[in-house]
Amino acid sequence: MKQILMGNDAIALGLIHAGVDMVSGYPGTPSSEILGNFQKFRDKFKLEAYAQWATNEKVGFEVAYAGAISGKRTCATMKQVGLNVASDPLMSASYIGLKGAMLLISCDDPGFYSSQTEQDSRSFAKFARIPVLDPSTPQEAYDMVKLGVELSHQFESIVMLRPVMRVSHAREICEVDDSLHVKANQGNFERNIPRWGAVPPAGRFRQGLEQIDRLEAIKAWNWDHLIKPKTHALKGENVLCLTSGTGDGYVREAISELDIHADVLKLDMPYPLPKEKLEELFVHYNKVIVFEESFPCIEEQLSSPKLYGKLTKHVHVIDEFSKDKVLSAFANAGVIAPSHAYKSEKYTEELPKRPPNMCPGCPHRDVHYAITKVFKKKKSIYTSDIGCYTLGLNQAAIDTILCMGASISMASGFSISDPDKTVIATIGDSTFMHSGVAPLINAVYQNHKFILVILDNSTTAMTGRQTTPERTNPHQIDIKRIVEGCGVSCHEYVYVQDINKTVDFMKSLHEMYKTATAPVVAVVREFCVLDRENAMGRLGNVTVEVDEDKCVACDSCITNYKCPPMHYNDAGKMEIDPFLCAGCGSCLDVICPTDAFVKKEEK
Amino acid sequence: MKYQIVIAGIGGQGAVFLVKVLSIASALAHQKCLGTENHGMSQRGGSVSCYVKIGDFYAPAIDEGQADLLIALEGNEALRNIQYLNKDKGVIVMNAPKNFPKVSFETHSVDAFKKAKANEFPIDALNVYMLGVTLALDPHFPFSCKEIEEAITQMNAKVAEKNIVVLHQGINDAKDKK
Ligand code: SF4
Numbered sequence: 001m002k003q004i005l006m007g008n009d010a011i012a013l014g015l016i017h018a019g020v021d022m023v024s025g026y027p028g029t030p031s032s033e034i035l036g037n038f039q040k041f042r043d044k045f046k047l048e049a050y051a052q053w054a055t056n057e058k059v060g061f062e063v064a065y066a067g068a069i070s071g072k073r074t075c076a077t078m079k080q081v082g083l084n085v086a087s088d089p090l091m092s093a094s095y096i097g098l099k100g101a102m103l104l105i106s107c108d109d110p111g112f113y114s115s116q117t118e119q120d121s122r123s124f125a126k127f128a129r130i131p132v133l134d135p136s137t138p139q140e141a142y143d144m145v146k147l148g149v150e151l152s153h154q155f156e157s158i159v160m161l162r163p164v165m166r167v168s169h170a171r172e173i174c175e176v177d178d179s180l181h182v183k184a185n186q187g188n189f190e191r192n193i194p195r196w197g198a199v200p201p202a203g204r205f206r207q208g209l210e211q212i213d214r215l216e217a218i219k220a221w222n223w224d225h226l227i228k229p230k231t232h233a234l235k236g237e238n239v240l241c242l243t244s245g246t247g248d249g250y251v252r253e254a255i256s257e258l259d260i261h262a263d264v265l266k267l268d269m270p271y272p273l274p275k276e277k278l279e280e281l282f283v284h285y286n287k288v289i290v291f292e293e294s295f296p297c298i299e300e301q302l303s304s305p306k307l308y309g310k311l312t313k314h315v316h317v318i319d320e321f322s323k324d325k326v327l328s329a330f331a332n333a334g335v336i337a338p339s340h341a342y343k344s345e346k347y348t349e350e351l352p353k354r355p356p357n358m359c360p361g362c363p364h365r366d367v368h369y370a371i372t373k374v375f376k377k378k379k380s381i382y383t384s385d386i387g388c389y390t391l392g393l394n395q396a397a398i399d400t401i402l403c404m405g406a407s408i409s410m411a412s413g414f415s416i417s418d419p420d421k422t423v424i425a426t427i428g429d430s431t432f433m434h435s436g437v438a439p440l441i442n443a444v445y446q447n448h449k450f451i452l453v454i455l456d457n458s459t460t461a462m463t464g465r466q467t468t469p470e471r472t473n474p475h476q477i478d479i480k481r482i483v484e485g486c487g488v489s490c491h492e493y494v495y496v497q498d499i500n501k502t503v504d505f506m507k508s509l510h511e512m513y514k515t516a517t518a519p520v521v522a523v524v525r526e527f528c529v530l531d532r533e534n535a536m537g538r539l540g541n542v543t544v545e546v547d548e549d550k551c552v553a554c555d556s557c558i559t560n561y562k563c564p565p566m567h568y569n570d571a572g573k574m575e576i577d578p579f580l581c582a583g584c585g586s587c588l589d590v591i592c593p594t595d596a597f598v599k600k601e602e603k
Numbered sequence: 604m605k606y607q608i609v610i611a612g613i614g615g616q617g618a619v620f621l622v623k624v625l626s627i628a629s630a631l632a633h634q635k636c637l638g639t640e641n642h643g644m645s646q647r648g649g650s651v652s653c654y655v656k657i658g659d660f661y662a663p664a665i666d667e668g669q670a671d672l673l674i675a676l677e678g679n680e681a682l683r684n685i686q687y688l689n690k691d692k693g694v695i696v697m698n699a700p701k702n703f704p705k706v707s708f709e710t711h712s713v714d715a716f717k718k719a720k721a722n723e724f725p726i727d728a729l730n731v732y733m734l735g736v737t738l739a740l741d742p743h744f745p746f747s748c749k750e751i752e753e754a755i756t757q758m759n760a761k762v763a764e765k766n767i768v769v770l771h772q773g774i775n776d777a778k779d780k781k
């Protein structure tokens with residue numbers, strides 16, 4: 001049956017068709033829709049399956065892994081940066097193996113569209129010694145989910161699926177299974193202490209050897225089932241392109257459009273590779289070019305003087321692929337003359353910059369504004385974390401961003417290393433649950449003095465508003481009580497769209513900080529303006545306009561508050577775009593030194 | 604057939620909706636289709652660009668100098684993406700005011716913001732309005748009005764009727780201009 005699917009839909013449907021009935025993960029663009037779509041398909045087909053967000057990727061992985069060693073077919077989803085968090089259990093689970101099946105989906109982000117780093121999860125698979133499948137389109141992602149689950153079952157190994165953003169968020173007409181034959185499978189954990197509870201060195205050493213054997217078997221399987229059948233289509237050109245994932249599409253389009261003579265061999269499982277068998281193929285070629293995204297994962301497994309790639313500096317080493325980059329690689333390797341077939345003139349006049357910015361009406365903006373207003377830049381350090389509030393960067397309200405949870409641990413560090421400054425850490429509710437609790441315990445335990453503001457909008461907003469623990473179980477799980485459980489009181493402020501009140505709250509924290517001997521912690525109860533359920537009745541209803549006579553173009557609003565509707569018009573005065581304004585009215589009070597913002601009308 | 608479309612706009616204007624409509628239309632027209640959406644950090648008000656490649660393609664992204672059509676829901680976003688257009692046959696359909704800079708492509712522009720401000724159509728249907736303008740003005744556009752209507756209905760039957768009215772408003776306004 002044909003269906004139009006986005007990559008992440010295709011993956012979710014593939015999981016259903018592969019009989020997976022336990023999915024656990026943590027949201028992260030570009031992976032976030034997989035679990036949510038799985039829930040939708042599950043409900044649509046009335047299947048019984050577990051699909052829930054975990055507090056972080058390590059937890060998500062471990063839940064799915066326990067399911068797998070009980071014999072179920074499971075899946076953990078995350079993005080490449082999340083895999084760093086889950087790497088601890090992954091390394092061990094790879095030694096131990098499993099009984100049922102487990103697909104680990106880690107979505108990569110070549111080109112840094114929504115990530116701090118451009119990692120290659122395939123390299124992580126190589127590091128952990130588990131096989132990885134690299135789809136290039138939504139259709140392939142669907143097929144490889146099913147294949148991956150089968151392989152995992154067959155080899156008792158975790159199998160990784162590594163889609164990149166251009167697969168997860170691509171849309172294609174896919175051929176998918178017609179009917180559904182899957183039933184929820186019942187787990188049954190069988191006690192086997194030497195296997196599941198192996199303690200180093202004796203148990204783990206044996207498992208390490210088994211892992212190596214398993215890899216050899218998978219390499220052979222890779223050759224027999226995935227690579228060898230494709231070698232029949234090679235035409236005997238002088239140049240061989242080894243591709244993987246999205247690299248394949250760019251290469252195929254470029255060589256057909258520009259009539260370049262080269263054979264293309266796509267490696268669906270870029271690790272583990274049957275090195276010797278592949279290198280035997282090279283004798284027929286003058287040059288072998290490896291096109292892969294993002295790290296030289298394939299290239300590192302092969303060796304030949306004919307090999308051209310990232311390690312030899314013939315292929316670009318950072319950023320996503322494009323056909324222009326494919327042509328450069330061909331030219332660098334001396335296959336074609338340098339070409340500009342995929343270059344075109346840009347518009348060079350200045351255009352309005354639109355860096356990622358918080359939505360109009362977002363409460364985070366007010367909190368950041370209030371912090372910078374009360375805690376002066378020269379005397380403060382603002383640490384922050386990963387989430388929508390990261391965009392407070394635009395307001396110059398953030399000094400550091402490292403990884404999830406680090407706002408709190410780094411605040412600890414700064415409180416020791418630069419004690420004359422006031423450190424104000426900001427973190428969202430989802431991130432606090434993800435990795436913020438442990439560093440808070442550390443800070444209380446060692447009496448580190450800083451201010452922590454937890455921005456609680458009760459959703460994981462940045463990745464598409466996935467549910468958070470307290471959203472689902474608000475009476476059991478509550479940030480205020482968690483903070484108190486860590487041994488420190490928690491000051492609560494319910495956000496209102498009156499920036500004076502938010503500023504006053506920050507002032508009260510400042511007062512407390514002066515006499516404090518431990519962290520001063522606050523939770524601001526907010527909402528996300530895109531979250532219909534929670535924002536209802538709390539959104540504003542005034543539109544604001546600018547009194548042009550009063551506006552002196554001092555830049556103050558646009559630098560300190562930076563609401564997207566604000567822009568300069570042709571007359572050089574501030575103007576508010578009525579189509580973007582959310583009607584919060586926050587800008588009315590404090591942010592303009594000449595009071596140029598005026599109320600226009602009630603919406 | 605091979606036809607490549609870049610859709611540019613700002614967050615909140617519904618560029619992604621158009622990708623979905625065009626991919627459904629491709630299926631209705633029995634064409635292969637690859638589309639992408641640039642999700643991520645861009646919240647409401649940030650630049651958004653999406654690609655739709657209809658026909659025999661393997662890579663979801665569009666390269667510079669390749670696109671047949673650029674639909675811009677906001678004028679400056681058209682300029683920001685102009686390098687994606689094919690030098691010889693690229694066409695722009697954009698929402699921009701009258702005094703907008705001239706560029707060296709076949710350009711069709713309507714001031715849709717002005718019309719929305721005058722309540723001629725609801726601003727949240729700007730994307731569909733621009734699709735109507737495209738249907739009327741781009742002679743190479745690979746879909747018929749029927750296919751687009753059907754695709755809009757398949758997307759969301761509940762609001763289809765309203766959307767189709769706006770679609771035709773776009774078509775008629777564009778024809779009047781011609
Ligand atoms: S998505 Fe929600 S939390 Fe994120 S910037 Fe927009 S309103 Fe704020």
Ligand code: SF4
Nearest residue numbers: 360563581582585587
């Ligand atoms: S009222 Fe002001 S601060 Fe609020 S959304 Fe509109 S422009 Fe932004």
